[in-house]
Amino acid sequence: MFWKFDLHTTSHIDTLLEKEDVTLTEVMDEEDVLQECKAQNHKLVDFLVRPQCMVDLVTYITQEPSDDVEEKIKYKYPNISCELLTSDVGQINDRLGEDESLLMKLYGFLQRDSPLNPLLASFFSKVLSILIGRKPEQIVEFLRKREDFVDLMIKHIGTSAIMDLLLRMLTCIEPQQLRQDVLNWLNEEKVIQRLVDMVQPSQDEDRHSNASQSLCEIIRLSRDQMFQVQGCSEPDPLLATLEKQETVEQLLSNIFDKEKNDSAIVSVIQILLTLFETRRPAFEGHLEICPPGMSHPSFSVNQSILEAVRPRLKDFHQLLLEPPKKNIMKTTWGMLDPPVGNTRLSVVRLVASLLQTNTHIINMELINLNTLGVILDMYFNYIWNNFLHIQVEICTAMILAMPPAQSENPEINRDQDQEPVRESHLIKHLFQKCQFIQRILDAWSSNEKEQGEGGRRRGYMGHLTRIANSIVHNSDKGPNGAKIQQLILELTEDDKQRWEAFTSGQLADTNKRNTVDLVNTHHIHSSSDDEVDFKDSGFHQDSSLQQAFSDYQMQQMTSNFIEQFVLILHDACCKEKIQQFEDAGSDEEDIWDEKDITFAPEAQRCPRSSGSTDSEESTDSEEEDVKRDPFEPNNASSDDRMEETPWVSTHQCSLKVSFATVPYRNKHFTSYSLITVMMLSLCDVPVSDQWPGDEAAQPASSPGRKAGGSDAEETITTETVTNGSMKETVSLTVDAKTETAVFKR
Structure with missing residues (x-):
């Protein structure tokens, strides 16, 4: 056993740390420093938590590397420092989370001018996030003392790592009461209103995108928390602020009362779509009808949101007619002037969400504006935009499938007999x-x-x-x-x-x-003799499906033929070899000499059933090769060959199976298909190029007999195969003179 060998090797770090003047960079240059830290190597951890080492580690992730450093190693030490500080070692977390000077040095990264280095920002965010998870009370208390914290977070919201840090504060704080305190604190600092102000044309696309994504995640996280935490008496203040009518009105004012900006419009619509999200499965096409329970509060949209959106529907409608200017787009099939654009596609998605609310006043406004007519015009004009097509399909499907809105009064037919x-x-x-x-x-x-x-x-x-x-x-x-x-x-x-x-x-x-039917009314016989009857199935049959299934049946039958003849030939070959053992009269005789083999009908019978198939015809014809006969006549008794022979391993006989494909014409179709036809070569006899149906093929005179002749000697064996209510006879002709084996139906 290899366990007896001592494969454990002492880390070089232990030896290195024994030096009195070892430096932090020397330790970080070791390849296994991260593994040893995560394994909580005591010597290494004690070295890392030294005051100067902790200062250096924080400095690496908060200061820009020198421009003189080679590019490929420029961020080597900042990266290793981040990994060491986030290795989730208790001593490191304690030292960093409880030392305010270290936290101030870390916090100083946020106080830099925009834009922040995105890589260093990711290191900073990762370190502070793990501290929020491991030391929530200390970190929250420290951040609340910083009066400019929310301002700095909003200032750098265009950096994705800072956006992630903001969301971490909403998800990584475990104590419920502490989380509620953080939500109240952020709401008091008007973080929602400040994020809303970021989504306007005067800001860049990064701020649009990250502010929008932050608001969307706040909505989803708050709603998820509301459903997961049972018995929570206090509502989420951030969600409540977002769902206020004045907040939504401010969002819409940012994009409609100023110049048109594609990025700002799309970002605002994304926030609205998230607000319209309900706690039930959305439409995934056109088949589903709104499930019951739709009137439940958890399945409805806040009415204040709809009230804020309704007056602006005419502005959204105008965006469909006059979107922000787009350059002509060249595509593989032609020119798009103008292209659909992200703005119009987002507006169509918004209309689909509004229809899903099934609100009477919204429906009537869309009818008065003829928004649906404009959307249908776009559908038929942009014939290759499947993003647009699926949204239009969802709109029409909901209109057709949803019951009328509650405010709509039923009309009674004048005929009293009708419902x-x-x-x-x-x-x-x-x-x-x-x-x-x-x-x-x-x-x-x-x-x-x-x-x-x-x-x-x-x-x-x-x-x-x-x-x-x-x-x-x-x-x-x-x-x-x-x-x-x-x-x-x-x-x-x-x-x-x-x-x-x-x-x-x-x-x-x-x-x-478009319908795939895999069954027909025929019986299917598998090799395991299981029968499956599909006569009573309600599936429709047509010619193309019958063709596909007929091909399947032919493959099944061919497979069963191969099984049967392989077993027949193997059984016969093995019988011949065993018979040679029994009849050997001399020690000098070579029992493995090749001899001619004749098959008796009884030797062929195999308890196998074959699948049925439609008839086929048409084969190709080629001339057969003629070679010297290597066989000598065999005078073995046919009675001996008919005796029961036990199964023996295949290495005792030389049996070869080869396959070829030839076209056949199904009687129901004009197109050609491929059928696998078996050709068997026994004891190194080459396979003939002559196929069943050729004029040159010799007909079988009778089952199990030899056809005499001066130029050829044939051995013919037959097998009867059940094909539903019919029976088919197949034969294998072994021509010793021409050294060929021909399979015929």
Whole structure:
């Protein structure tokens, strides 16, 4: 055992630390210094917590390296210092977290002018974050004494590491009461309002992005904490401030009352989308209907947010018509002038979220502005923008699938015998004002015309198929089914006929092509004799699916043929070798001399079943090679060959199996497929290039007999294979003269 060897080697650091004048850089130059520190090497830890060493470690991560230092080692010591200080060793945490002079030196990094060195900022943030987690009381007390802490955090919010540090203060403080105190302190310092002020055109994109992301994370973290911590009496003050109407109004004022700025607009919309997030699964397409429980407080959007957004819907609508100026974009298929742009895409996402709230006053404002009509125009104009297409699909799916808003009054049909039809203004607007059905039909016809002329299929056709299916589905089973059917009946006679022909023809055919059916009504016989009957399945059968399954059956049957003949030949070969052992009359005779082998029908029977297949025909023909006969006639008794032979290992016989592929024509199809055909070469007999069906192939005269002749001698063996209710006979012809083995059905 290798355990008896002493593979443990003493670290060189221990020897190095015994020197009286050892320096910190010498220790950090050791390759295993980090491993030894994390393993809490006592000598190393005692050395690192020395006052001067701690000062040097903090200095490395807070001071810019000298420009004279070579670039590849410029940040070597700052990086190692950060790793040592964050190795989560108790003595280091205690020394750093309880020494105010060290904390002041660390804090001094924040007091530098912008922009901060992003790498050093990440080191600073990592060290302070682990101290917040390990020494929360001491660190919070220290930071609260610094009056400029929040100002400095907001000042450097464009540096991602500082944004991460701010979020760490909301997530890494474990004591619930201390966390609540931190939230109250940050709220008193107006951190939300200061972050909101960062999202305006006068600031750069980094500040827009990081301030927006900070606010979004505060919303999510606060809501998660509210659901996870049961019995928490105090609300989250930061979330409450964010959800105030005046806060949302200030956000919207930043982007609409000043010059248009793409980055600021997108960042504000991202914050609004986070505020609209609900505690239930969002729509993932067009199939799901709003789940029950939607009116529960945890599933609703704060009304103050909607009140702040509603007056600004006209400004968002105008952004769809006149987005911030974008340069012409060259793409692989043409020029985009103008491109969709991130602003308009974000506005469409915002409209989808507003529709999800299913608020009557918001719905009516969107109807009055005809925002849905503009969005549909964009859908059909930008045929390759799938980011836009999926959002439009979600919008239409929610309109079709959601019940009317609570403020909308149901309309009663005049006919007393009919059930009342609840009015949905959005659906009515979509079908009448936006001409939803007609635009789908026109776009489909236009696409088919272009494809017929050799053009490409339009990029929105997959989404258009799902939108059309959504209409059909919801007209039958959706909560607005009666209203949708009524609106379809109100179409002109020509449009109604086009829609009916489309749903029963083109749409149905497309759905068939998009459906993968892996079963048919045939019996499938596996090699384990298990039967699976799919006769009663409700799956639709068409020619393309039958072709695919017929190919599968052919593969199954071919595989079973290979199994059967390999077993047949192996059994026969092994029997011949064993018989030679039994009949050997002389010690001088070589029992392994190659001899001709003849197969008896009884030797072929194998308890295997094969899968069924459709018939196939058509093979290729090539001339066969003729070689010298290496075999001598074998006079062994056929009775001996018919005796039961035990299974023996394959090394006692030379059996080779080779495969080739040839085309065959299925009787149901004109296209060619590939079928694997087995060719067997026994005892070094080469495989013939002659295939079943060739005119040159010799027909089998009878099972299990030899065909005599002056030029050729054949050994023919047959096997009957069950194919459902039919039986097929397959044969293997071994021609000793031409040294070939031919497989025939």
